[in-house]
Amino acid sequence: MRVLTRATRLFSNLLRRDRVESTLDAELGAWVNALTDRFIAAGLSREEARRQALIETGGIEAIKENVRDARLGQSIETACQDVRHAFRSLRRAPGFSILIIVTLAVGIGASLTMFSLMRGVLWRPLPYPEPDRIVTIQVDARNVPSAGATRQELVGIRTSSRSFEQVATIDSSNATLQYAGEMEHVSAASVTDDFLPLLRVRPAIGRLLDSRLDAGAKHPLAVLISGELWRRRFAADPGVIGRAVRIDNIDMQVVGVLPAGLRLFLPPSVNNVEQIDVWLPDRNDPAIPYRGVPLIARLRPGVTLDHANAELQVLAGQFARDYPDRYTGANAWQASPFDRGSGLGASFTARSLHDDMTRDIRPSLILLTCAVVFVLLIAYVNAANLTLVRGAMRRRELEIRRALGARTFRVVRQLISESLLLSLVSGAIGLVGAHVGLQAIRLLSASYIPLRSRMEIDAPVAIFALVLSALTSVLFGLVPAWRLASERSDHRLRVGRTQTMGSDTRKIQRAFVVAEVALSIAPLVCAGLMLRSFVNLMHLPLGFDPAGVVTARLPLDTTKYPNVEQRWAVLRNVVDRLRVVPEIKAVSAADPLPLAYQTRRRVGRPDQPDVPPILATQQFALPGYLRAIGTPLLEGRDFSDSDIREQRNVTIIDAGLAKRLWPEGPIGRVLSVYRTGWRNDMEIIGVTGNVRVTRVRDESIPHFMLPYGAYPSSMSLVVKTEAPADRIGPLIQSAVGAAHSERAAFEIRPMGDYVSESIGDTRFILFVLAAFAASSVVLAAVGLYGTLAYLTAQRTREFGIRLALGSSVKALVTIVIREGIVLVGAGAGIGLIGIAAISRGIRELLYGVHPFDGLTLSAVSVLLAIVALAAAGVPAYRAARIDPQTSLRCE
């Protein structure tokens, strides 16, 4: 109750100030009137009575002030006054205020952008209950790292391990949904029963997948749909359970709806989209000895990662003993002799899911965070420098206020209010800037940043902005306040208007400028190095020509076309229809596309069984692929239609593989391709130039191609054309439709997209670093300019005297320019030493350039020299225009 009355009173004191004040006026008026009446009654005249009454009452304003002090919320009132005053005094110096706000907004904005990025990607826990217990299990099989598990291993770990609550797998794909007579392309995932329980996902309606209920021929297959799809296609109808839908031409039944907003965050190797529309039961036969299944598991409560890994190692040994034929190749059909000698068949490593997702990006984020700290420091130094200059200029104002009776505390409070106001405004602008920055980063690094959808400006970021602003205001506001408070208070008003600053302040100012330049070196050099890496990557020979190549994923209905001959006929049909289009110069298909997710195989020579096999990327292709993609055929021949029709065991290898295995010439030799369980021997019919298919920067992995056929893989069309992708898209779709593939082509995009995605990491770092470097160089230039301009203005009298005594204008200009060059030179020197510290962090992100690259360092030096000259130019011009007579008379 009392709290409530106090709150209402505080409210009326603060917000109904006029009413409270007029009540006080009326009350005091009544008091004076009463006294006046009394004096009239005592026989005084009306005027005299009023005079006496006022004397009796005492100073009305003093009473009012005392009453005001008694009110609640008086300190808030004073603070408001301070802020109003701060606002007015900043309005009087708009140039200074804008400069400082821009400076701080750049620093804070850059920091907030990085903070949101780090928070979204590295610090924010994944949106699943107890995310720390979710792990991925990496399987290295023989000498293939991250080969993926087999289904037997999945079942083996699930049944034998005590460390995991669930062990699940997912296969992310696409599907065609048919419902109510409409076809739609949707994202799909086939998962084991325990996958969704592992993430602790509960259905919004219905149930999750359960192979015990879903198995059996008499039931249609079960499917779960996302909350988003439910709203979009089923009008959020709760009666959707049991409804029949057709997915990839198979009749299925909706058994559950998942909550809207469910997002799937998995390592890049799973290659999934974040939002899955339909969830299908995993129908793969556990007996297939196929390797490449991703494993996701949840630790039991209380089990540590180390403990789980120790157990996994034991299990790996046990699997190898129990199933020697699968691992050590003791059986005759185990073809790779190398397998026999390699001891343990597979090794398992559990890793926290979040760590696994962010492992690749961590070094670049840390580098960028270092860079942003430099930008923030430069902004601080700049702001402190500007405040110092302004402090010197308003010394008189503050001294007058103190002479009129303001207490030091009140003046210091005033100064801090000003800096707080500036910081908060900068913080708000910085927040907006960070929002724009994040949008730009999202746009630029389309697929490179994991968890990018988790970056956003939310409450913690806003709180961080507030804290950063407050910290900022303390850092750059306390300096002048402290200087003021520590000064002795006698005979300061006597000092003249044009007094120069003490040599102390000048030294601090120069030190500030040197520091700013030194700090800006690191972001500049890093950006320069990344730019050179990027240019190097752009000019690498890819081994194919992405220009004018449009690609499209082409799914085939495996139910309608169960065997290779039928699928080949459909493909042939699509290719033939497109070949006659005038805009299209060449057309073929392959799987996977270069720079998409690659399949790796171990290959070797059958006649050298003891030489360890080589890891190479494998690609299926149709005849004419080499011509369409622009890879040169150095020797031999391309695949022919009959290779596919007759399913010949032939292969085309690249020059790198040829050189390693058969330096004397590979045509006609036999290449052994090992898979878990068997060996395929292929006759080499052609040799191509080297191609880079995994990543633009990886050149060491050789490549080989097989004719389409052996395995049911969906192919990607490759169309060489001069027309843009959006013109070719409809042509592709109509050809695909006419060939009765029963599926729509998707992901119709230029080959160039894959290339630019592959160098997306370098481009992302380059973009962010370039923004930081540009900000830091602009801030340093502003600091240099401000300092030189101020110092020159301070020396107007001195320059006037010099001119009067016969100094030439050129000599004065030289003084100013020299000061600029000396300051920048000193800063650059110190900054270059700092590079040594950073070089280690950046080395692994560079390509084809050394951290101490001479060209970059000299370019940065030249840039800084230009900045120094430009920043010193205006003050030098002013110095040159000094008229000795005016400058001496201006006192």
Next chain:
Amino acid sequence: MHGVAIADRISQVTSGAFQVKAGSLFPALHRLEQEGWIEGQWQESAEGHRVRSYKLTRDGRRQLAAEKKTWQRTVQAMNALLESA
């Protein structure tokens, strides 16, 4: 009771020992009002002026009783101290 009346009453009760001036009275009244111990209202005075009249609230009475007790204890203690000297 309004301002002038309060000042008069104090002076009357204490036989002129305490002469309360506006400079002390108003801040005191407003502090009491802010604490919620008294509450003010505009009324017509006996002389026909519009005056702001104050009366004790329930909280105020409670506070007064407490203050009285404290004061009596202080007085007793002071008396005891002075008499023992």
